[in-house]
Amino acid sequence: MKISLIQQSYKGSKEATIKHTLEMIKKAKGELVILPELHQSEYFCKSEDTKYFDLAESFERDVEFWRRVSKEQNIVLVASLFEKIMDGIYYNTAVVFDRGKVAGKYRKTHIPDDPGFYEKFYFTPGDSIEPIDTSVGRLGVLVCWDQWYSEPARIMALKGAEILIYPTAIGWLMCPEDRRDELCEKENNQQEKEKMLNAWLSVQRGHAVSNGVYVVAVNRIGREKDESGVLGGIEFWGRSFVYGPQGEEIAMGGSEEEIIEAEIDLKAAAEVRKIWPFFRDRRIELYQCLLKRYC
Amino acid sequence: MKISLIQQSYKGSKEATIKHTLEMIKKAKGELVILPELHQSEYFCKSEDTKYFDLAESFERDVEFWRRVSKEQNIVLVASLFEKIMDGIYYNTAVVFDRGKVAGKYRKTHIPDDPGFYEKFYFTPGDSIEPIDTSVGRLGVLVCWDQWYSEPARIMALKGAEILIYPTAIGWLMCPEDRRDELCEKENNQQEKEKMLNAWLSVQRGHAVSNGVYVVAVNRIGREKDESGVLGGIEFWGRSFVYGPQGEEIAMGGSEEEIIEAEIDLKAAAEVRKIWPFFRDRRIELYQCLLKRYC
Numbered sequence: 001m002k003i004s005l006i007q008q009s010y011k012g013s014k015e016a017t018i019k020h021t022l023e024m025i026k027k028a029k030g031e032l033v034i035l036p037e038l039h040q041s042e043y044f045c046k047s048e049d050t051k052y053f054d055l056a057e058s059f060e061r062d063v064e065f066w067r068r069v070s071k072e073q074n075i076v077l078v079a080s081l082f083e084k085i086m087d088g089i090y091y092n093t094a095v096v097f098d099r100g101k102v103a104g105k106y107r108k109t110h111i112p113d114d115p116g117f118y119e120k121f122y123f124t125p126g127d128s129i130e131p132i133d134t135s136v137g138r139l140g141v142l143v144c145w146d147q148w149y150s151e152p153a154r155i156m157a158l159k160g161a162e163i164l165i166y167p168t169a170i171g172w173l174m175c176p177e178d179r180r181d182e183l184c185e186k187e188n189n190q191q192e193k194e195k196m197l198n199a200w201l202s203v204q205r206g207h208a209v210s211n212g213v214y215v216v217a218v219n220r221i222g223r224e225k226d227e228s229g230v231l232g233g234i235e236f237w238g239r240s241f242v243y244g245p246q247g248e249e250i251a252m253g254g255s256e257e258e259i260i261e262a263e264i265d266l267k268a269a270a271e272v273r274k275i276w277p278f279f280r281d282r283r284i285e286l287y288q289c290l291l292k293r294y295c
Numbered sequence: 296m297k298i299s300l301i302q303q304s305y306k307g308s309k310e311a312t313i314k315h316t317l318e319m320i321k322k323a324k325g326e327l328v329i330l331p332e333l334h335q336s337e338y339f340c341k342s343e344d345t346k347y348f349d350l351a352e353s354f355e356r357d358v359e360f361w362r363r364v365s366k367e368q369n370i371v372l373v374a375s376l377f378e379k380i381m382d383g384i385y386y387n388t389a390v391v392f393d394r395g396k397v398a399g400k401y402r403k404t405h406i407p408d409d410p411g412f413y414e415k416f417y418f419t420p421g422d423s424i425e426p427i428d429t430s431v432g433r434l435g436v437l438v439c440w441d442q443w444y445s446e447p448a449r450i451m452a453l454k455g456a457e458i459l460i461y462p463t464a465i466g467w468l469m470c471p472e473d474r475r476d477e478l479c480e481k482e483n484n485q486q487e488k489e490k491m492l493n494a495w496l497s498v499q500r501g502h503a504v505s506n507g508v509y510v511v512a513v514n515r516i517g518r519e520k521d522e523s524g525v526l527g528g529i530e531f532w533g534r535s536f537v538y539g540p541q542g543e544e545i546a547m548g549g550s551e552e553e554i555i556e557a558e559i560d561l562k563a564a565a566e567v568r569k570i571w572p573f574f575r576d577r578r579i580e581l582y583q584c585l586l587k588r589y590c
Contacts, residue, residue, distance in 0.1 A: 109578050109581060110576045110577075110578060111576065112576065114570065114572070125578065127581065128581070129581055129584075145576070148504070148505055148571075148573050149505065149573065149577065150445030150446075150448075150449060150501075150502075150505050151445075151449075151577065151578075151581075151582050151585060152578075152581075153445075154445060154446075154584075154585060155581075155582065155584045155585065155590065158584050158585075158587065158589050158590045159584065159589075159590045160589075195541050195542075195543050196541070198541075198542060198543070199504045199541045199542045199543075202497065202500040202501055202503075202504050202542040203501045203504040203505050203542065204501075205497040205500075205501060206445075206497055206498045206499075206500060206501015206502065206504070206505070207445075207501065208497075209443070209494045209497050209498040209501070210443055210444065210445050210498050210501070246490050246491070246493075246494045247490075247493060247494045247497040247498065248490050248493070248494075275409065276443075276494075277409070278443050278444065279589070281405050281406065281407065281440070282405075282444065282446065282588070283404050283405060283420065283446075283447075284585075284586050284587060284588060286404060286422065286423070286424055286446075286447075286450075287446050287450065287585055287586055288586065289424075289449075289450045289453050289454065290446060290449060290450065290453075290579075290582055290585045290586070291579050291582050291583065291585070291586070292453065292579060293577070293579060294453050294454075294455075294574070295450065295453045295454045
């Protein structure tokens with residue numbers, strides 16, 4: 001199966017961004033096409049401002065729009081949208097479309113909050129970790145911060161997910177133009193930048209190995225200023241990737257806008273689990289501590 | 296703190312092997328010294344033969360021997376021994392010595408069984424995943440096959456372990472001299488060898504990142520024939536390592552016998568958890584599936 005990762009930057013407006021996304025989707029060769037986190041807009045969690053909640057008002061229309069795209073292109077499409085349920089409840093929601101149908105939704109369960117990534121202000125945490133069945137397989141769709149956790153990856157695998165998919169918005173903090181603060185200075189050290197990027201790759205590569213699944217992350221790319229002026233903004237680092245069920249690198253994007261194309265074989269993952277039978281030997285009677293905050 | 300990883304090969308007899316181990320320990324610079332899995336003997340799980348149970352008869356004397364070594368060298372020492380509890384119950388047990396005292400034991404909880412690694416024949420699985428307090432910190436000692444699992448790593452971290460330590464015996468299957476079979480052929484493909492080694496590194500590097508802890512694995516080195524003649528034997532791949540709490544490589548051994556020396560700073564791990572606060576956001580109410588065989 002061919003899959004396509006759309007590593008895209010924000011184009012200054014929703015209209016311009018979606019137009020560009022559509023052009024990239026049309027060029028993509030995959031049956032399964034995956035977009036980055038909150039791809040319709042800027043990554044607005046760089047600051048806390050109530051005006052950004054308006055972006056979620058169009059959720060139903062957005063779902064309808066991307067559903068039609070999946071039908072026209074005859075693809076399985078993973079989109080990442082800002083969902084409003086009622087006044088006061090908003091989710092960071094991945095929606096999976098299967099050739100014109102809504103196959104399912106996943107609402108981000110692990111919500112970050114650190115300088116430049118103020119997501120706890122915007123998003124209610126989702127309350128369900130369930131894979132989504134599609135015509136290309138059972139997809140374990142998770143979102144960004146979830147990727148640092150072994151638990152949702154394992155749960156998706158135990159529920160039969162054949163691929164873990166993470167729409168993502170991650171990068172380095174930029175220093176404000178008029179001043180430099182300690183945190184952005186630290187992050188702009190080249191060695192620190194590499195360390196963070198490698199940590200991000202490593203932890204997900206680990207999920208691939210320990211669960212014998214493909215792991216795909218699709219990240220934003222480009223520099224987005226913090227319009228509030230408090231922070232400098234974020235330089236999204238791209239490097240979207242596909243790891244195989246033994247952690248082998250199948251595809252890796254760079255630091256430019258691009259479509260990353262990959263070929264994967266779900267049967268290969270099944271074979272790996274025969275000779276590396278990690279699921280056989282789990283000691284579930286010893287794992288109660290995992291359900292506690294600390295032990 | 297300085298730590299030393301004794302990446303050692305089997306010397307043909309227990310006496311010769313221990314003599315060599317002692318020489319390496321005397322050269323090692325660390326306050327914390329770690330030995331590979333079942334380091335007193337050959338890796339006997341290459342075949343299933345009742346004669347090897349005799350190796351566990353000396354367990355109490357072995358404990359006393361290594362206790363004295365830890366006192367004479369004034370070190371914290373992690374040894375890996377074959378433990379007999381009663382006729383019919385044997386464990387693969389890591390024993391931690393703290394400058395002349397027995398600080399604690401860990402009995403391997405996840406037991407492998409695949410061609411050349413017939414551990415289920417020899418070892419009863421341990422029933423406890425608890426860190427061990429020593430004068431150099433709280434050690435999360437696990438053993439080999441445990442390293443492929445996110446659960447014991449997470450549990451040790453939730454119980455306050457500051458370093459995960461894995462005495463290990465892992466390598467590639469050698470082909471029998473008089474014939475080549477499909478499995479050893481596959482494993483002796485250079486690309487497959489790299490893939491397996493990288494999977495082993497990746498999954499443990501992932502534990503370091505997701506738990507914000509140091510991770511240390513000390514592997515055997517050298518080629519050991521299968522004396523039963525059924526299989527060729529195992530080429531242990533060495534590559535003992537230390538990863539830091541962001542998955543950064545701190546030390547990495549090669550494919551020869553050697554002492555790998557590293558310097559680690561447990562305070563650094565505490566700092567990492569402030570800016571990468573993964574423990575803050577675990578969704579424990581959603582993790583029940585982890586206690587099931589499958590969901």
